[in-house]
Amino acid sequence: PTPGVPRTADGKPDLSAPALRTADGKPDFSGMWGWVNVGPPCGAHCNDLQISREFLNIAYSLKGGPPYQPWTAELVQKRKADLAKDDPNVRCMPRGAPRIWTDDYYKRIFQVEGRLVILTERNMQYRQIFMDGRPLPPDPNPTWNGYSTARWEGDTLVVETSGFRDDLWLDSDGNPLTSAAKMTERIRRPNYGTLEVEITIDDPKAYTAPWTVRITQPLILDSELIDYYCLENEKDFVHMVGKGATPPKEQ
DSSP states (O other), X not given: OOTTOOBOTTSOBOTTSXXXXXXXXXXXXXEEEOOOOOOSXXXXXXXXOOXXXXXXXXXXXXXXXXXXXXXXXXXXXXXXXXXXXXXXXXXXXXXXXXXXXXXXXXXXEEEETTEEEEEETBTTEEEEEEOSSOOOOSSOOOBSSOEEEEEEETTXXXXXXXXXXXXXXXXXXXXXXXXXXXXXXXXXXXXXXXXXXXXXXXXXXXXXXXXXXXXXXXXXXXXXXXXXXXXXXOOOGGGOOOTTOOOOOOO
């Protein structure tokens, strides 16, 4: 059981209770966090899977969609037509920092002195955000998660990330993230049971202007992360051939 859960008068978890705070008075983001399910109907995209709309399209709530560069709009349409067969996710590669928030696996956050650490069930991955005042490096080694530093603005943790690889997908629709991108996250915990994450993508190589989405994460009680490794007993790759192609026959 999750320790220290606030309770209502009838003994039920009080998820609307005030957020936990650290010894220095800042909001404590520690805990197990999930996602808001898309709910039925979501069609052939997900069938009976429990996933978020942002997992399918991180910008689904953005009126008019992301402000694509011409080449980006063409690329996204091609990726959709190919049924996302080249998505690193379906190849069991890391999903990258933005997709950790839209992932269909639980994540656990540990907030310790000078650092926020995010563990995710998928492929037993992690992300670390430095909160010790260091600046972003001028020329970071490109990685799936990039390099993240953070500062407090009141009760909001403002995270800035750069140093991404040049071939990342933001979602299963294929919205891209390039090495020119800078991502700003504004993380809040308005109450005990809710995490709010505002994500701004500033990627002039792929988009004509910065754009922002907001994601809600519900607290998950009385649960723990379990091991999941995508490549274990993997049998899907051979069938990921894109629209119009014929998959091989079963052996």
